[in-house]
Amino acid sequence: MANPEKLLDLPLEEVIGDRFGIYSKYIIQERALPDVRDGLKPVQRRILYAMHQDGNTHEKPFRKSAKTVGNVIGNYHPHGDTSVYDAMVRLSQDWKVRNVLIEMHGNNGSLDGxxxxxxxxxxxxxxxIASELLRDIDRHTVDFVPNFDDTTEEPIVLPSRFPNLLVNGSTGISAGYATDIPPHHLGEVIDGAIMVMEKPDCTVGDLMTVIKGPDFPTGGIVQGIDGIKKAYRTGKGKIVVRGRSTIEPLKGGREQIVITELPYEVNKANLVKKMEELRLDRKVEGIAEVRDETDRTGTRVIIEMKKDGDAAGVLNYFYKNTDLQITYNFNMVAIVNKTPKLMGLKDILAAYIEHQKEVVTRRSAFDLKKAKERQHIVEGLIKAVSILDDVIQTIRASKDKKDAKHNLSEQYGFTDAQAEAIVNLQLYRLTNTDIQTLQQEADELKETIAHLEAVLGSEKMLIKVIKKELNTVKKKYAAERRTTIEHDIEEIKIDLEVMVASEDVMVALTKDGYIKRSSLRSFAASNGEDAAMKETDRMLLQQEMNTTDTLLVFTNKGHYLYLPVHEMPDKRWKELGQHVANLVPIDEDEEVVQAIAVKDFEEDLYLSFITKNGMIKRTELKQYQAQRRSKPLVALKLKDNDECIDVHLTDGSANIVIATRLGYGLWFDEQEAGLVGPRASGVKAVNLKDGDVVAGGKVFWPEEKPDLFIATQRGSVKKMAIAKTLEKSSRARRGLVMLRELKKSPHRIAGIEIVNDEDTMMLRTEKDTKVPVKVSELRSTDRYNNGSFVIDQDESGDVIEIWKNLK
Structure with missing residues (x-):
């Protein structure tokens, strides 16, 4: 009868947790993370060991990779051949590994991926140099464990004559842990290890006098000493790595950027493709061509500029927007005592030195044992030679080898090992020369034993041996440093001219929020006709601007939209344009109140805001330069159902006139309102009566001697000479009455505007009647005059809006 099934009654989460724990432990220890002692992951160690065992070393001919891969899979690493070959290839790529551990003939990949x-x-x-990792492995320097099928043994770590973890770096991802250790300069790392041995209490600062920072195989420039220092102290830190480039002059006053080194692990083909895409998409201007001229002499990527191209600006743009500059994050995790650990520079060096102490101690013990065994044999041989005739006679009288050995031991006191050596001695060794050789060997063995015993008996001697061996490796293999270290991370500033082709265009924005830019050619072709817009709409701004300029659009809710001209929809003049909500999302009930064109935010200019509830706020223009522009930004803080009704750009010397719905007018200097930040709500501009609101707030310069145009809800208009009819006062007052109060059907101000005689004003009524009024046809009146009627209120309804005709 078959055995019944054994079922375990366990909760699923317990089973999964347990199984995943086992799996995690396996991939952390046996797959993805390097050992701190030799800097290798298990698959890399097995490849190197298999090649060493097979005699596939640097002084012998090359051997097919497939043979090595088969060997590794068959003896040590029972996984897919691809993973083994990939690991093998990486160890041979001189753009990935600072000191390659495998030499490869044939195509082993490229910088282009x-x-x-x-x-x-x-x-x-x-x-x-790989042989230095394996040197002395057969002298009991490291522990061996059975392989997966118990047919042979493999080392758990290599003796590692140099600190490979730091020299070649490592990268890997396992369950819950990742590691990113950059490559370093062999000579510097060895100097650092020697410093730790000589001065165990040295600091990271001391170590950084010899270990300057990473030394990437691809060269490049590393910026950020502070990031390196933090990484060396804690194991985590951030640096910036940028490619090495120069700007060269060409014929005809043009320039080209030549990139000769790339940041570590950046794919060159992808980088060149990205640069070309940015050029084709016109994200960056001034480039004639991007091409890759890399050949066997080295990396060479050319960015050829147009005649007026700004090479330095383009280079900065590429640093910021491509992998020509990357951020490298140190995460120095390695396996220490079978456990993953985040380690600083000194921890890694200290762990390596401990490993070397163990290796040299074990090797010395092994050599001492061998030397003593040989000394014993040599002593026996010397003694045998001194009584040679007797020894020969004894051997000749013996029955066989076993008997000869027995007789020698019995008659002359030789040990079993000595007797074995004597009976195996070849006749030619009995010459006079050989007796001298034996004596010389005995003397040498005596010296060797004394030296090895000294090493094993003294920490100082032990360290001396390690230092000597490290210096030998340094002298033999250290090359020039490839990466330059710079102290600070350079802040990249990109001029707009680099990204945008400078072009004059016509920009139009309507009150309902429809915006567009048109070429001057399209505008000229319309013969001065109005831009396309809806019947009920009106033009808020129509202005010639440059694609490098910015338009600030302000809304009644105290927000502003930051709209670079080059990002506006490019339409023909006769087309409607796009709603601003498609560029920057605004609320459905949010209305555009003003738009201001800005060429340079660094000019000493100010924005003055007037609100419906009588507040004024003044802020420097430069405070409104924005980096993020995907959502509405705060222009001013509004309180208690207040609304922004007017925004003006001033130079600090303007005058402000405010009119209220009930007919009060107040005139004061803009400097009465002090400067505050963008998120402030400002100060009181006018002292309002209950139920009154501000109908308009305008700015003017006294030397212009302008008039104030007033329109009432009943369709009456008038103009007043400000200087003659209003008194200059200070803010936060009630102001002077500008209309004669009527008991029946009183006039209420619908809007005001600063005007000259050339201007034409437009009035709009509730029933959407639009009435033009030429300012030159109005006579100036005093404050107590209610003006003259230009519309029939009964027929058209109240006047709800006025504006200056832009044509």
Missing amino acids: DPPAAMRYTEARLSP
Whole structure:
């Protein structure tokens, strides 16, 4: 009868948790993270060890990669051949690894991300420096464990004659842990390790006098000493890596940017493609061509400029918007005592030194044992030579080898090992020369044993040996540093001219919020006709601007929209345009009240805001320059159902006139309102009666001697010479009455405007009647005059809005 099934009654979450825990432990320890001692992940260690065992070393010919991969899979790493070959290829790529551990013949990939040739085509062998990782592995320097099928053994770590973890770096992702350790300069790292041995209490600052920072195989420039210092102290830190480039002159006054080194692990083909896309999409201006001229002599990417192109500006744009500059985040996690640990620079060096102490101690113990065994044999041989005739006679009288050994031990006191050596001795070794050689060997063995015992008996001697071996590796393999370290991270400033082709255009914005820009050619072709808009709409702004300018659009809710001209929809003059809500989302009930064109935010100019409830706020224009523009920004803070009704750009010397619905007018200097920040609500401009609101607030310059145009809800208009009819006062007062109060059907101000005789004013009524009024046809009146009627209120309804005709 078959065995019944054994079922465990366990909750699912417990089973999954348990299984995932086992899996996590496996991939953390056995797959994705490097060991702090030799800087290798298990698959890399197995590849190097398999090649070493196979004699596939640097002084021998290259061997097919497929043979090595098969060897690794068959003996040590029972996983897919692709993963083994990929790991093998990476160890041979001199743009990924600072000191390559495998030399490869054939296509082993490229900076452009091309795949390597299949393993049946490529050939490989260990590099000279890889042999330093494996040196002395057969002298009991490290522990071995059985392989997966118990047919052979593999090392759990390599002896590692240099601090490979820092020299070649590492990158990997496992469950709950990731590691990113950049490559460093071999000579610097060895100097750092020696410093830690000589001065165990040295600081990160001391170490950074020798280990300057990462040294990437692709070179480049690293910026941010503070980030390096933090990473070396804590294991985590951030630096900026940028490509190396120069600007070269060309014929005809043009320039070209030449990029010769890229940031670490950046795909060159993708970078060139991205640069070309930015050029084609006209995100950046002034580039004639981007091309890749890389050949066997090295990386060379050319960005050729047009005649008026700004090479330095384009380079900055590419630093900011492509992988020509990247941020590298240190995350120095390695396996220490079978546990993942985030480590600083000194921790890593200290762990490596401890490993070396163990390696040298174990090697010395192994060599000492061998030396003592040999010394014992040599002593026996010397003794045998001194009584040679007797020894020969004894051997000749013996029955066989076993008997000879027994007789030698019995008669002359030789040990079993010595007797074995004597009976195996070849006759030619009995010459006079060989006796001298034996004596010389005995003396050498005595010295060797004394030295090894000294090493094993003294920490100082042990460290001396490690230092000597490290210096030998440094002398043999250290090359020039490739990466330049710069102290500060440079702030990249991009001129708008680099991103935008400078072009004069006509910009139009309507009161209902429809916006567009048109070429001057399209505008000229319309013969001065109005831009297309809805019947009920009117033009709020129509102005010639440059694509490098910015339009600030203000709403009644105290917001402003930051609209660079080059981002506005480009339409023909006769087309409607696009609603601003499509560019920046605003509320359905939010209305546009004013638009101001800005060429330069750094000019000493100010924005003055007037609100319905009688507040005024003045802020420097530069405070309204925005980086983010995807949503409405705060222009001023509004209280208690207040609304922004007027916004003006001033130079600090303007005068302000405010009119209230009930007919009061107040005139004062703009400087009466002090400067505040963008989010402030400002100060009181006019002292309102109960039930009164501001009908309008306008600015003027006294030297212009302008008139004030007033329209009432009953359709009456008048103009007043401000200087003659109003008294200049200070803010927060009631002001002077500008209309004669009538008991029956009193006039209420619908709007005001500062005008000259050339202006034409437009009035709009409730029933959407639009009435033009030429200012030159109005005579100036005093404050107590209610003006003259230009519309029939009974027929058209109240006047609800007035504006200056822009044509």
